[in-house]
Structure formats: structure tokens, C-alpha cells
Amino acid sequence: MLYNLQVTKFSRGIVVKKFVVITLFCSLLIFAVLSCGPPKEIETAVKYPCSPKGLVIDSISSKYAKIGWNPGCKGTRILRGFNIYLLPAPLETMSENGALPEGIEPFNKLTYPGDVEGNPNHETYEIKGIENALYYYVHIRTVNSDGTLSQPSNEVELVTVARGEIAMGLSHTGMRDGFSLAQAEYSSTNDLANDFYIFSKDSQFFLCSPARLSPVNRNTRIYELGSAKQIGDLPVDLPEGAGEGVEKVRVVNMGLYLLVTEEGHQAKLRMKYSSGRGAKLRVYFEYLYQPPARRQDGSGS
Numbered sequence: 001m002l003y004n005l006q007v008t009k010f011s012r013g014i015v016v017k018k019f020v021v022i023t024l025f026c027s028l029l030i031f032a033v034l035s036c037g038p039p040k041e042i043e044t045a046v047k048y049p050c051s052p053k054g055l056v057i058d059s060i061s062s063k064y065a066k067i068g069w070n071p072g073c074k075g076t077r078i079l080r081g082f083n084i085y086l087l088p089a090p091l092e093t094m095s096e097n098g099a100l101p102e103g104i105e106p107f108n109k110l111t112y113p114g115d116v117e118g119n120p121n122h123e124t125y126e127i128k129g130i131e132n133a134l135y136y137y138v139h140i141r142t143v144n145s146d147g148t149l150s151q152p153s154n155e156v157e158l159v160t161v162a163r164g165e166i167a168m169g170l171s172h173t174g175m176r177d178g179f180s181l182a183q184a185e186y187s188s189t190n191d192l193a194n195d196f197y198i199f200s201k202d203s204q205f206f207l208c209s210p211a212r213l214s215p216v217n218r219n220t221r222i223y224e225l226g227s228a229k230q231i232g233d234l235p236v237d238l239p240e241g242a243g244e245g246v247e248k249v250r251v252v253n254m255g256l257y258l259l260v261t262e263e264g265h266q267a268k269l270r271m272k273y274s275s276g277r278g279a280k281l282r283v284y285f286e287y288l289y290q291p292p293a294r295r296q297d298g299s300g301s
Helices: 002-035
Strands: 053-061 064-070 079-087 123-128 135-144 156-159 162-168 178-180 185-187 197-201 204-208 221-227 248-251 255-260 266-275 282-290
Touching: 053 135, 053 156, 064 135, 064 156, 079 123, 204 266, 221 248, 248 255
Parallel strands: none
Antiparallel strands: 053 064, 064 123, 079 135, 135 156, 162 282, 178 185, 197 204, 204 248, 221 255, 255 266, 266 282
16 A cells, blocks of 8 residues: 555656646747847848938039938948949839839949948949930949949939030141040041031131031031020020031130031030141130930930
8 A cells, every 4th residue: 555655756756847848848949939039120121211312413424423322221220331223224124113224234334332422322334434315313322231223213304415625626637636525535537426527718717517528428417606705505496597507607705606416416616726837727616505305215416
């Protein structure tokens, strides 16, 4: 009888110990499962979207533009930087829902980390080496820390405006005797890219269309706009009866002239002065050139 009681107590002790062990094991298992579950919510692209906004063109000149935008970040996030995209047509015509069109690479070869101006709400970027006389459609995307891209910023239309001073030599001298407006470069008088040249007769200077020399050359039309202290802006609304322009006009100091290229692009020239003699003679002009807006399908003007 005593033996059976002792065995019963011993068995109960084993059962209790097993229960404790099992309970402890289950508790540890539950804790481990909970520990391996989803981590505590952190700053993610969903909670803290970082889509750039407020994209604007800060300045523009020949083959160059400076743009600025707000990074659009809420809270503190670690970003790789930004990608700048220059498209040949509006984004909405090339893709749906802001998706990046297939085969499009960013203008910046490496992810742009941001400027050094120190304003967290304003970033800037200099776009260099783009073509004059072409329209680009620009937007920005954030490159997140994991390499994914944000939704696009607003899109701006960009076209470079060639502006500056040129020193023209006389025609057929081989010294800056022609000028291509679209390329913003000097050319020779008979170059097929040349838009105008300077001819001299009886100590007078004449601004001429290359078509005067050959029908294969560019047919630039020229209008006299009087004299002016400032070159002004483009485009110019010509009065009724202005006609199609002429191939040759006499140029004088302070004289302002409108050139319309073969494609219908407008340019202004304002003569400043002349200096030198013979092959070293130069006629100095201030110039402004901008093509008209092209059609939304990107097919040209």
C-alpha cells in the first residue's frame, strides 16, 4: 500500500514536470514565432513617398539649361539620389500611369546625389550639351535606397535658346564667313548648314541669304525691324503686308533684323559695330534664336 502511494506520487511528479516543460516550450515557441513575424513598421516608400514635384526651368541658354525641383520627401529618408529624364515627346504620349517608357535611360549616367546648396527642399541640376533647336520633355524621378524609382515629377517642356555675340567675317574669306543658327556655330559661306553671310560693297555691309549664291543653299528670309538699343524677345509678329522677306538688306549700327530660316524658325540680329580691315574685318552682332514649338507627336515644326 505504501509502495503504491509512493509510485503514484512519483508519477504525478513526472506528469507535473512534463506539463511545466511543455508549457515552457510552448511559451518559448510562441515567442520565437512572434519574434520572426513582420518587423515594426519603419519609414517606407509607401508611408513616406518621395516623388519630386515643382520642377521648373531656372535658366536657359545655348545647349544648356538649369532646372530646379522640390524632392517631395516627407520625414527623413535615405535616398540614392535622382534621375533626370529628357524625352522626345510628352510622357503621357509614350506610356501609361507615369511608367518609364521602355528603353529610356536617364540623362545623367550616374545617379545624381543632389546639389551642394544645402536646401533640403530645393535641388538643382545643370543640363549641358543638349542640342539647340530641339524640344525636350523633362521630368525627375527619385532613386530610392533599394534602387527602385519613384513616380515622375511634373513634366516641363525645354528648348534651348541660343543667345550671344558673333563676329562675322566677309563672305568667302574662310574666316567665320557664315553662321548656323541651329548649331550655334560658325560655318563657311557655302556650307549647307549656313543661315546667312555678310557681303561688302562700297564700304557698306549687307546681310544676305545663302540662297542668293545657289538654290541648294538655305533660303533664309530677312526683315528690317528698324534700330533698337535692345534685341528684345521672340517670336516677332510681323505686320500685315510684310511679305515673305528679302534675300539681302543693308545693315547699319544699332540696326535690328529678323531672320526666318528655311524651317520657319525665327532669329534676331542686332548689329553692334565693325572693326578691322581686309581679311581681318569683322562685323559684330548680338543674336537671339529660338525655334517654334513643335507638334506634340514630336514630328517637328
